[in-house]
Amino acid sequence: MTALKPVLKITDLHKQYDQLKVIQGLSLEVKKGQVLVVIGPSGCGKSTLLRCINGLEPIQSGDIELNGDSITSGRARWNLVRQKIGMVFQSYDLFPHMNVMENILLGPLKAQGRKRPEAEAEAEALLDRVGLLDRKNSYPRQLSGGQKQRVAIVRALCMNPEIMLFDEVTASLDPEMVREVLDVILGLAERGMTMIIVTHEMAFARAVADKIIFMDQGVIVESAPPEQFFEQPVSERARKFLNIFHFDGVKKEETHNVENN
Amino acid sequence: MLDSALSLFLQGRNFARLMEGLWVTLEISAVSVLLSMVLGILVGLMMISRNPWVRTPPRFYLEFIRVIPILVLLYLFYYFPARNWDLNLDAKVVAVLVFTLWGAAEMADLVRGALTSMPVHQRESGRAVGLTEVQINRYIIIPQAVRRLIPGVINLTTRMIKTTPFIFFINVPELTKVGQQIVEVAGMRNYLASFWVYGFIFFLYFIICYPISLFSLYLEKKWSN
Numbered sequence: 001m002t003a004l005k006p007v008l009k010i011t012d013l014h015k016q017y018d019q020l021k022v023i024q025g026l027s028l029e030v031k032k033g034q035v036l037v038v039i040g041p042s043g044c045g046k047s048t049l050l051r052c053i054n055g056l057e058p059i060q061s062g063d064i065e066l067n068g069d070s071i072t073s074g075r076a077r078w079n080l081v082r083q084k085i086g087m088v089f090q091s092y093d094l095f096p097h098m099n100v101m102e103n104i105l106l107g108p109l110k111a112q113g114r115k116r117p118e119a120e121a122e123a124e125a126l127l128d129r130v131g132l133l134d135r136k137n138s139y140p141r142q143l144s145g146g147q148k149q150r151v152a153i154v155r156a157l158c159m160n161p162e163i164m165l166f167d168e169v170t171a172s173l174d175p176e177m178v179r180e181v182l183d184v185i186l187g188l189a190e191r192g193m194t195m196i197i198v199t200h201e202m203a204f205a206r207a208v209a210d211k212i213i214f215m216d217q218g219v220i221v222e223s224a225p226p227e228q229f230f231e232q233p234v235s236e237r238a239r240k241f242l243n244i245f246h247f248d249g250v251k252k253e254e255t256h257n258v259e260n261n
Numbered sequence: 262m263l264d265s266a267l268s269l270f271l272q273g274r275n276f277a278r279l280m281e282g283l284w285v286t287l288e289i290s291a292v293s294v295l296l297s298m299v300l301g302i303l304v305g306l307m308m309i310s311r312n313p314w315v316r317t318p319p320r321f322y323l324e325f326i327r328v329i330p331i332l333v334l335l336y337l338f339y340y341f342p343a344r345n346w347d348l349n350l351d352a353k354v355v356a357v358l359v360f361t362l363w364g365a366a367e368m369a370d371l372v373r374g375a376l377t378s379m380p381v382h383q384r385e386s387g388r389a390v391g392l393t394e395v396q397i398n399r400y401i402i403i404p405q406a407v408r409r410l411i412p413g414v415i416n417l418t419t420r421m422i423k424t425t426p427f428i429f430f431i432n433v434p435e436l437t438k439v440g441q442q443i444v445e446v447a448g449m450r451n452y453l454a455s456f457w458v459y460g461f462i463f464f465l466y467f468i469i470c471y472p473i474s475l476f477s478l479y480l481e482k483k484w485s486n
Contacts, residue, residue: 083391107390
C-alpha cells in the first residue's frame with residue numbers, strides 16, 4: 001500500500017551550533033497524508049528540526065530522505081528540494097515590495113518555470129479557499145497579521161509541495177487571528193496534505209495531529225497518538241510539560257487551603 | 262531697478278560666463294555622482310563581506326574620508342603631486358577625483374546600511390520557495406535595497422552638487438566663482454550686483470536640486486503603496 005511509504009524519513013539526525021547540541025540522534029518518519037505535530041519546551045530543537053529538513057541549517061550527521069532520495073548528500077540541489085517542501089515561518093515573511101499575487105507567483109514562475117495563466121489560476125483558487133481572493137492586489141502592509149500568514153501559506157501551497165512545514169505560525173499573532181490561520185491548516189489536513197507542525201496551541205495540536213512528537217533537549221521523548229499523549233503521557237517530562245498548560249482553579253474560599261499547602 | 266539687473270547680465274559675456282560656470286558645475290557633479298554610485302556599490306558590497314581582509318579596508322577608507330574636510334582633500338590632491346612628483350593634475354580631474362572619493366565612501370555606507378537592515382527572513386523565505394541565490398538577490402534583495410537607498414542617494418547627490426563651489430579654491434571656474442568675479446567687477450558701479458548675481462545663482466542651484474528632490478518624493482510615493 002502506497003500510504004505506508006514514508007514521504008519523509010529522518011535517520012539519526014545530529015545538529016549542533018558550535019558546542020551546543022540542539023538535535024541529538026533524532027529519527028522519524030512521515031507517511032503520505034500524515035500530520036505530525038511537534039511540541040516541547042522552548043529550545044528543545046523543534047524549530048531547528050524543521051529548518052534542517054528544509055536545508056536552512058547544515059547538519060552534522062544523519063540522513064534525511066524525501067520520497068526515498070537522500071537530500072543531505074552533497075549532490076542534493078537545495079533549491080530543487082525546497083520546491084517540494086513548503087515552509088511557513090512564524091514571522092510571515094511576505095516580500096513587502098510585491099502584492100499578494102506577485103508574492104505567491106514568484107516561486108511557481110521563477111523557481112519552477114511554470115506558465116503564468118496556469119499558476120495564476122491555481123493561486124486564485126487557493127486564495128479563494130483561504131478567503132482572500134479579494135485581496136490579491138493588496139500589498140502586505142495593507143493586511144492584518146492573520147491575513148499575511150494565510151497568504152504565506154498559499155505561497156507555499158502554490159508550489160504543490162509534497163510536504164508542508166509549519167514553524168509556530170500563530171506565535172506572533174493576536175489571539176483573534178490565530179483561529180483563522182489554524183482553520184486553514186485544519187482544512188489542509190482534511191484534504192490529506194502531509195504536514196509537520198510545530199506549535200504551542202495544544203487544543204489545535206490535539207485536533208489536527210495524527211501523531212504527537214514530544215521533544216525535549218534535542219531528542220524525541222515521546223511519540224504517540226494525540227488522545228493517548230494528552231490523556232496518559234508516559235514520560236515524566238511530558239507530564240510536567242503538559243501541566244504548564246493546566247490551570248488549577250483557585251477560588252476565594254479555597255485560598256485558605258492553598259496557603260496551607 | 263530691473264535696469265540694473267538687465268545691464269548687469271547683458272554686459273559683455275556676463276550671462277554666457279554664468280552659463281559656462283553652470284555647465285562646469287553640472288559636469289563635475291554629474292561625473293562625480295555617477296562614479297560614486299558605481300564605486301560606492303562595489304565598496305558597500307565589500308563592507309558586508311564575511312572575509313575580514315575584504316571588509317576592513319573600506320571601513321578605514323570611510324572613516325578617513327569622513328574626518329578630513331573636502332577642502333583639505335582638494336588642496337592635497339591639487340598641490341601635493343605637483344610639488345613632489347612634478348605631476349600637474351588638471352583641476353577638473355582633481356575635483357572629480359576628490360568628489361568621487363567622498364561620494365563613493367558615503368554611497369558605500371548607504372549600500373551597507375540598506376543591505377544589513379534587510380531581515381534575514383527575506384532571504385530564507387526566498388529559499389523556502391525554491392529560488393536560487395541569484396534569483397533571491399534579483400527578485401527580493403536588490404529591489405528592496407534600491408527602495409531603501411533612494412532617499413539617502415538623493416540626499417547625497419544634492420549635497421555633492423551644493424558642495425561643488427569648494428572647487429573654486431583650486432581655480433576651477435564653476436558657477437559660484439564666475440558669479441563672484443562678475444560681482445567684483447560690476448559691484449563698484451552697480452550696488453545691486455551681488456543681489457542679482459547671487460540671487461540668480463541661488464535660483465540655478467534650486468532648479469538643479471529641486472527636480473531631484475521631487476523625483477525622490479515621486480519614487481517614495483510610488484513604492485509606499
